[in-house]
Amino acid sequence: MFQFNTRGNAFAARAARRIVLAGALLGGVIAAHAQSNSPVGVWQTIDDHSGQPKALVQISEDGSGGLTGKIIKGLRANDQPDRRCTACTDSRKDQLILGMTIIDGMKQAGSEWDGGHILDPENGKVYRCKIHTEDGGQKLVVRGYLGISLLGRSQTWVRQQ
Structure with missing residues (x-):
């Protein structure tokens, strides 16, 4: 059980990093788009x-x-x-x-x-x-x-x- 939680936590941490990275990239794209339309x-x-x-x-x-x-x-x-x-x-x-x-x-x-x-x-x-x-x-x-x-x-x- 402990080993499963460690893997689960590692998986959750990697997923969270990917979500944060995707959000940052999307935010950058949205900001660049808004700036280009300014x-x-x-x-x-x-x-x-x-x-x-x-x-x-x-x-x-x-x-x-x-x-x-x-x-x-x-x-x-x-x-x-x-x-x-x-x-x-x-x-x-x-x-x-x-x-x-x-x-x-x-x-x-x-x-x-x-x-x-x-x-x-x-x-x-x-x-x-x-x-x-x-x-x-x-x-x-x-x-x-x-x-x-x-x-x-x-x-x-x-x-x-």
Whole structure:
């Protein structure tokens, strides 16, 4: 009887270790999946007219559960690092575009983020904004609109590694 319990305990210990390991692996997979579907990260924007890469935008958590996005690099050959937002009409008027926060106030609403604003530094206009990820978090659909979401346009940004 004592020998059976020892084997049983050893078997139970091995089974418990396997369950813990499987749980840790599954937890890691779930965390990686959740992280990959998060809009937090660096995204390559695409120019609407030329279809060419335009800039890199870094989306970060703002500390209050929301998201912000900042231009961290221009990708066009004619981009100048000292370019300013001369068309902006708010506090960003004549500020450097590089380093400028263009997305703010985004709050999670289910599988998307909504309630924020996005600035188009080319024309200085500020739009309401909603975003969501696609393709396992590798693409970010960014919709800027006036009033209701139907009155707007979407861009698809690509995650950078």
